[in-house]
Amino acid sequence: MQEELVQKKIKANISVQWLCQLIASLSWFASVIAYGSFELGDCLQSLAASAWTVSNIMNYFTNKNYVISQSM
DSSP: OHHHHHHHHHHHHHHHHHHHHHHHHHHHHHHHHHHOOOSHHHHHHHHHHHHHHHHHHHHHHHHHHHHHHHHO
16 A cells, blocks of 8 residues: 555656656747757757657656556
């Protein structure tokens, strides 16, 4: 019973942290596009923002599978 409660809290915390990071990375990417200047620095920022977004998405699925496999 206690172990289930701990797993639910961990899963909830990961989801909130993941969601906040995803919002931040997507906002950063959108701001580069909205700014409209695509010089070298802007392209590098766009690359960094998209890499961060992909990393967040991959991390979410990795952690989700880990929590599910631990509960079985």
